[in-house]
Amino acid sequence: MSPGDSDSPYNFAYLDEDTKRMIRRAILKGVAVPGYQVPFASREMPMPYGWGTGGVQVTAACLVPEDRLKVIDQGADDTTNAVSIRKFFERTAGIATTETTTEASLIQTRHRIPETPLTEDQILVYQVPIPEPLRFLEPRETETRKMHALEDYGLMHVKLYEDIARHGAIATSYAYPVRVGDRYVMDPSPIPKFDNPKLSDNAALQLFGAGREQRIYALPPYTKVVSLDFEDHPFQATKAEHDCDLCGASDSYLDEVILDDRGGRMFVCSDTDFCTRRRAAGHVGCLGEPA
Amino acid sequence: MYVAVKGGERAIDAAHALLAEERRGDTAIAELSVAQIREQLRLAVNRVMAEGSLYDPDLAALAIKQARGDLIEAIFLIRAYRTTLPRFGASRPVDTGKMACLRRISATFKDAPGGQVLGPTFDYTHRLLDFKLMAEGGAETAAEAPEPASVDPAPMPHIAEFLNRDGLIETDAPSDAEPGDLTRNPMQLPADRALRMQALTRGDEGFLLSLAYSTQRGYGRTHAFVGELRIGMVEVEMEIPELGFAVTVGEIELTECETVNQFQGSKTEPPQFTKGYGLVFGQSERKAISLSLVDRALRWQELGEEGQGVPAQDQEFVLMHADNVQATGFLEHIKLPHYVDFQSELELIRKLRAEAQAAPARADSPAEETAE
Numbered sequence: 001m002s003p004g005d006s007d008s009p010y011n012f013a014y015l016d017e018d019t020k021r022m023i024r025r026a027i028l029k030g031v032a033v034p035g036y037q038v039p040f041a042s043r044e045m046p047m048p049y050g051w052g053t054g055g056v057q058v059t060a061a062c063l064v065p066e067d068r069l070k071v072i073d074q075g076a077d078d079t080t081n082a083v084s085i086r087k088f089f090e091r092t093a094g095i096a097t098t099e100t101t102t103e104a105s106l107i108q109t110r111h112r113i114p115e116t117p118l119t120e121d122q123i124l125v126y127q128v129p130i131p132e133p134l135r136f137l138e139p140r141e142t143e144t145r146k147m148h149a150l151e152d153y154g155l156m157h158v159k160l161y162e163d164i165a166r167h168g169a170i171a172t173s174y175a176y177p178v179r180v181g182d183r184y185v186m187d188p189s190p191i192p193k194f195d196n197p198k199l200s201d202n203a204a205l206q207l208f209g210a211g212r213e214q215r216i217y218a219l220p221p222y223t224k225v226v227s228l229d230f231e232d233h234p235f236q237a238t239k240a241e242h243d244c245d246l247c248g249a250s251d252s253y254l255d256e257v258i259l260d261d262r263g264g265r266m267f268v269c270s271d272t273d274f275c276t277r278r279r280a281a282g283h284v285g286c287l288g289e290p291a
Numbered sequence: 292m293y294v295a296v297k298g299g300e301r302a303i304d305a306a307h308a309l310l311a312e313e314r315r316g317d318t319a320i321a322e323l324s325v326a327q328i329r330e331q332l333r334l335a336v337n338r339v340m341a342e343g344s345l346y347d348p349d350l351a352a353l354a355i356k357q358a359r360g361d362l363i364e365a366i367f368l369i370r371a372y373r374t375t376l377p378r379f380g381a382s383r384p385v386d387t388g389k390m391a392c393l394r395r396i397s398a399t400f401k402d403a404p405g406g407q408v409l410g411p412t413f414d415y416t417h418r419l420l421d422f423k424l425m426a427e428g429g430a431e432t433a434a435e436a437p438e439p440a441s442v443d444p445a446p447m448p449h450i451a452e453f454l455n456r457d458g459l460i461e462t463d464a465p466s467d468a469e470p471g472d473l474t475r476n477p478m479q480l481p482a483d484r485a486l487r488m489q490a491l492t493r494g495d496e497g498f499l500l501s502l503a504y505s506t507q508r509g510y511g512r513t514h515a516f517v518g519e520l521r522i523g524m525v526e527v528e529m530e531i532p533e534l535g536f537a538v539t540v541g542e543i544e545l546t547e548c549e550t551v552n553q554f555q556g557s558k559t560e561p562p563q564f565t566k567g568y569g570l571v572f573g574q575s576e577r578k579a580i581s582l583s584l585v586d587r588a589l590r591w592q593e594l595g596e597e598g599q600g601v602p603a604q605d606q607e608f609v610l611m612h613a614d615n616v617q618a619t620g621f622l623e624h625i626k627l628p629h630y631v632d633f634q635s636e637l638e639l640i641r642k643l644r645a646e647a648q649a650a651p652a653r654a655d656s657p658a659e660e661t662a663e
Contacts, residue, residue, distance in 0.1 A: 039477035050624025173635035192635040
């Protein structure tokens, strides 16, 4: 497709080809060294930092005209920022979009991994706010880069240990740190730790883009990813102890919805596509209606 | 029966329509033109050009109009436009010694070749509201003003050069090294002075002002004097490969500040004055002076001074937090939905509380309910 087919004087998928090449090089390096944060010359994008500029740049560098794009935020396709990013690529790249996980060739996500298992033909792009898993233990980039280079992760283990000493459990519920391929400690972006097991041995290529912090990292397909823990305090993927009130699923991550001011609440799948398709297939939760 | 919240798309469109209406305000009042903003809010235009890193008064004025006067939003609009522009090359270094000065002052010498030129400054105005400006058609102030002094053709050499003759002030070794560009390469720390200057000159005026102020109040004192502050037009020259020589492609307005600072000397160097430097698009005095103070504070290592562990000397702290487009984006993103993360925190707190309440008898560890 030539740029003229879609909106505007802008190039296909907004970024110029030189910038895309620079980003693709960073992605390739990231794939070659799984979990390593590759610096890249992030550009100003027409949406603010913090709105997914890293993910958008990675997506722009990966998109080809044949792609079918899905964008989710908090697991849902219709949250405002997901809508905004999907529109951005419809406008600047003229590509097809979908809300169905299985139909998408590229999925950009904020804070969730889809419940439906991904395939080798798919790319999952994460929006990352703070790519450095050690940042809140050591604010200096010059220090944390050294710690990664020396594989010096003692500080992280001490932090997790102190959590256990204080709370009896590791008090991290999202952005739970992982170790990639027995080497780099990586921040999986602020996904709930419920999603952590899906990072490992995933058939899809997983790419992480942090625009403001100018970092890209990657998990090639079927990479071993281990959530940090201790033998006597093994990692646990947790979720609300309910089933989805709409589709009855017992194995999906749930959002809690406040129904009234008298404590009424219900739990629904955060992954809207997963929930919709289960209901279409005839599953009904205790507050749902047959489709 | 609960229905999942839908309609993000319609909500966004409606919000944009409302925004356009609010921007226009009362339609009984004449609409601002971009030219009016460019001419009458010139200092705002200057700030948007400086921090947007694009010298284009018309586009900066347009951005201010579109952003409803929110300058950081306007800076962001300019940055997002700038990043899409192709690069044809780089200009030759501008020669600020040949600046056609509109203003040029020194706080270190009463007089100097070229003289002191006050120019259009607020410095000696009394800050009393001028209600004449509020009256319709109150344009007489312009008529009362004297003819703008024709730009003095006498040369105005940099004042630091006078100190330099006696070796009293450090000399900058000339360098042909190509300066780094943080818009094309990710910033690597430690950053050299040229790269620091680039980051600072794009940086937020308020942030740099406060940092500079902190050095004056003892957090990394540098004993700065304004050796010289000059504002005026300089020519921008570019080498044209086909021609084999440089031609002038335009003129830009710049503010340049050079501070003179004490230096106690070190084991290898006798006591000497040192310099801090600031260069900004347009008339932006406050920013230029702030830059020179922060620049000087950040040079402690190369000058062999002792670090005092203060914010203004910490290059990583300063450079990583100076950009207001990055800062405002990350700050404001916390208003985006975080249902999923919050839900996981909710589960964790409930679990920790349940465990704490189930075991109240443990004498050595009282049930803490600290939520982080």
